[in-house]
Amino acid sequence: MFTPLAAYTLVATDLDGTLLRPDDSVSPRSRAALARAAGAGARHLIVTGRPVPGIRALLADLGYDGLAVCGQGAQVYDAGAGRMVSSVTLDRDLADTALGKIEAEVGQVFAAVDQDGAEGRTLIEPGYRMPHPTLPARRAERREELWAEPVVKVLIRHPALTDDELAAAARGAVGDLASVTMAGPGTVELAPYGVDKGTGIARAAGLLDRDPAGAVAFGDMPNDLPMFRLCGHRVAMAGAHAELKAEADEITLSNRDDGVAVVLERLFA
Numbered sequence: 001m002f003t004p005l006a007a008y009t010l011v012a013t014d015l016d017g018t019l020l021r022p023d024d025s026v027s028p029r030s031r032a033a034l035a036r037a038a039g040a041g042a043r044h045l046i047v048t049g050r051p052v053p054g055i056r057a058l059l060a061d062l063g064y065d066g067l068a069v070c071g072q073g074a075q076v077y078d079a080g081a082g083r084m085v086s087s088v089t090l091d092r093d094l095a096d097t098a099l100g101k102i103e104a105e106v107g108q109v110f111a112a113v114d115q116d117g118a119e120g121r122t123l124i125e126p127g128y129r130m131p132h133p134t135l136p137a138r139r140a141e142r143r144e145e146l147w148a149e150p151v152v153k154v155l156i157r158h159p160a161l162t163d164d165e166l167a168a169a170a171r172g173a174v175g176d177l178a179s180v181t182m183a184g185p186g187t188v189e190l191a192p193y194g195v196d197k198g199t200g201i202a203r204a205a206g207l208l209d210r211d212p213a214g215a216v217a218f219g220d221m222p223n224d225l226p227m228f229r230l231c232g233h234r235v236a237m238a239g240a241h242a243e244l245k246a247e248a249d250e251i252t253l254s255n256r257d258d259g260v261a262v263v264l265e266r267l268f269a
Helices: 015-019 028-039 056-062 092-106 143-147 163-177 197-207 222-228 242-246 259-267
Strands: 010-013 043-047 067-070 075-078 083-087 110-115 122-124 151-157 179-184 187-191 215-219 233-236
Touching: 010 015, 015 179, 015 215, 015 259, 028 043, 028 259, 043 197, 067 197, 075 197, 092 143, 092 151, 092 163, 092 187, 110 143, 143 151, 151 163, 163 179, 163 187, 179 222, 197 215, 197 222, 215 222, 215 259, 222 242, 233 259
Parallel strands: 010 043, 010 215, 043 067, 215 233
Antiparallel strands: 067 075, 075 083, 110 122, 110 151, 151 187, 179 187
16 A cells, blocks of 8 residues: 655665666656656655765766765765765774674685775775776775775675675674675675664654655665665565565566656656
C-alpha cells in the first residue's frame, strides 16, 4: 500500500547502480523526474557510499545545490555552499587493528582508504583494484601510508572470497571496532562504528527539516538497508541485492532503464 502523495517530501537516492547509469551519467528522463518531484515540494537528497571528492563533479553537472550524504553516512556535504557540514572519521589505529583481525580469519586482504575532507584522496595499497575505475585514486607503496591522514572509511577486497563471504567474515572479526557493509560489487567497507546511511540521512533530514518517514528511498545494495529502515517507501532496483529486495516495498526497473524515473513519474504525476 502506498503512502499518500502529500507524505513524500523527500526523495533519497543512492548513486551507483541506482540513479547513475553504468557510464556514471544521469539520464534526461531521471533529471526531468527529479525536477517534477521538486516542483511538487519534495527535496532530493543524494545518499551515497562515495566520499565527497568522488561526487563533486557529478553534483555540478546535475546543478545539485542541496545536502549530500557521502562516505556511507560519515559525511554531510552542502553542495551549494561547497562546504562540509559534518564528518565522522574512523580511528586509524582501530582500522589497522580491524584489518589485522580480518586477515587472521581469511588471510591477506587488499585495502584502500577514503581520506577525510572535501579534498581528501582515495589511497590504494598494492594489490587493491578499484571497483570503479573512473574514480580518482593514488597508489600507496605500503599499508602504513594509508594512515598518513584521517580517513572516513576503509575498503577491502579478497582474492578468493565473494563480497558476501568477506562481509560476513569481517563483521565477525571486527566486532565493535567498525561498521562493516557491502556497498557494491568488489566493495566491502569499514566505517566508524555505528555510522551508516541511516545515521547520515537522519542527520541531513533534520537539517532540511524533513522527516525520513516521509521519504521515498531508492537503492540497490545492503549498505542501503539502514536508509530503507528509516524511510516511508523503499524502492529496490531490478538488479538489487537479495537482502535489499527482501525489505523493499516495491522493485522498479534497473538503473539502465530509468527505474528511479519510472517510480517518481507515478508518485508525482
